Amino acid sequence: MALNQYLKRVFPGTAEEYAKRAEQAMLSGERLFIVTANPEILMHAQRDPAVERLLLDPRTEIVPDGISVVKAMKMLSLPVKERVTGVDLAERLLNAAGRQGKTVYLLGAKEEVVSALAKKLKLQYPAITVRCRNGYSKDKDADFQEIKALAPDLTLVALGVPAQDLLIHRHLDEFPKGVFMGVGGSFDVLSGSKKRAPALFVKTNTEWLYRIAKEPQRLGRFWNNNVKFLREVKKAAQQKK
Numbered sequence: 001m002a003l004n005q006y007l008k009r010v011f012p013g014t015a016e017e018y019a020k021r022a023e024q025a026m027l028s029g030e031r032l033f034i035v036t037a038n039p040e041i042l043m044h045a046q047r048d049p050a051v052e053r054l055l056l057d058p059r060t061e062i063v064p065d066g067i068s069v070v071k072a073m074k075m076l077s078l079p080v081k082e083r084v085t086g087v088d089l090a091e092r093l094l095n096a097a098g099r100q101g102k103t104v105y106l107l108g109a110k111e112e113v114v115s116a117l118a119k120k121l122k123l124q125y126p127a128i129t130v131r132c133r134n135g136y137s138k139d140k141d142a143d144f145q146e147i148k149a150l151a152p153d154l155t156l157v158a159l160g161v162p163a164q165d166l167l168i169h170r171h172l173d174e175f176p177k178g179v180f181m182g183v184g185g186s187f188d189v190l191s192g193s194k195k196r197a198p199a200l201f202v203k204t205n206t207e208w209l210y211r212i213a214k215e216p217q218r219l220g221r222f223w224n225n226n227v228k229f230l231r232e233v234k235k236a237a238q239q240k241k
Contacts, residue, residue: 002236003042003046003072003232003236004076005056006037006052006056007042007073007078008068009056009062010062010063010069011061011064012078014081018089019084019088019092022089023093025101027096027100027153027178030177031172031176031178031179032178032180033180034063034179034180035060035062035165035182036063038065038069039064039068040161040162041055041161041162042069042229043144043229046232048107048162051164051166052216053169054166057169060169063086063089064083065084067222068226070082070205071233075233076233085121087183087186089181093127097125098128099126099127100127103128103129103150104121104129104131104153104155105130105158107155107158108134108156108158108164108187110135110136111136113191114132114133114135114158114187115132115134115194116191116193117132120190120191129152131146133146135158140159141167141170143207144174148175153177154178156183157182158183161182164183165183
């Protein structure tokens with residue numbers, strides 16, 4: 001399917017507007033599944049029918065996490081204002097859950113990382129309930145049965161794209177309420193285990209460049225997703241003319 005079919009479903013407003021929407025959903029007991037779209041998941045959808053289904057599912061809300069997604073939408077004349085970064089949205093939701101004494105489940109990352117984040121949240125917000133499990137269990141679907149029993153208000157899954165999103169999508173119907181979001185490597189940053197890119201990189205939407213400089217092994221992944229993604233978008237834009 002053409003990329004613009006997925007991009008048409010991406011939230012077009014500001015990060016603040018979406019953060020308020022997601023926060024209200026959590027506080028009011030609504031069920032909400034958020035996909036933070038970057039080129040990687042959009043390219044996966046081109047070759048994996050299961051990823052395509054979750055992106056087109058009316059129950060899925062998609063926000064433009066990657067600057068390449070914002071640029072693509074502009075090239076295709078689709079309405080979009082700015083990035084809605086997954087790490088910022090996750091932090092906003094965790095803080096709101098903490099202030100309101102909500103229940104949170106953290107799934108994924110290394111044990112020391114996810115445990116550090118859980119400990120940090122409990123120290124900062126004594127009223128919060130936090131459960132966590134690292135991302136190394138062999139049966140992630142069984143992990144979701146534990147989440148189902150807890151019925152949390154917020155579930156963040158850090159297993160990488162698209163595994164985290166497919167896992168949530170498979171189990172979504174089992175939950176009457178709760179906000180669910182795949183967060184990639186956000187636990188590393190939110191726990192303090194890894195520093196986020198300096199403010200200049202964040203402000204100029206070049207965090208990807210900082211990450212590649214720090215972790216050169218990411219270059220191949222960047223080429224296979226971001227570069228090929230923009231190439232496909234340019235083709236689609238030319239066809240529209």
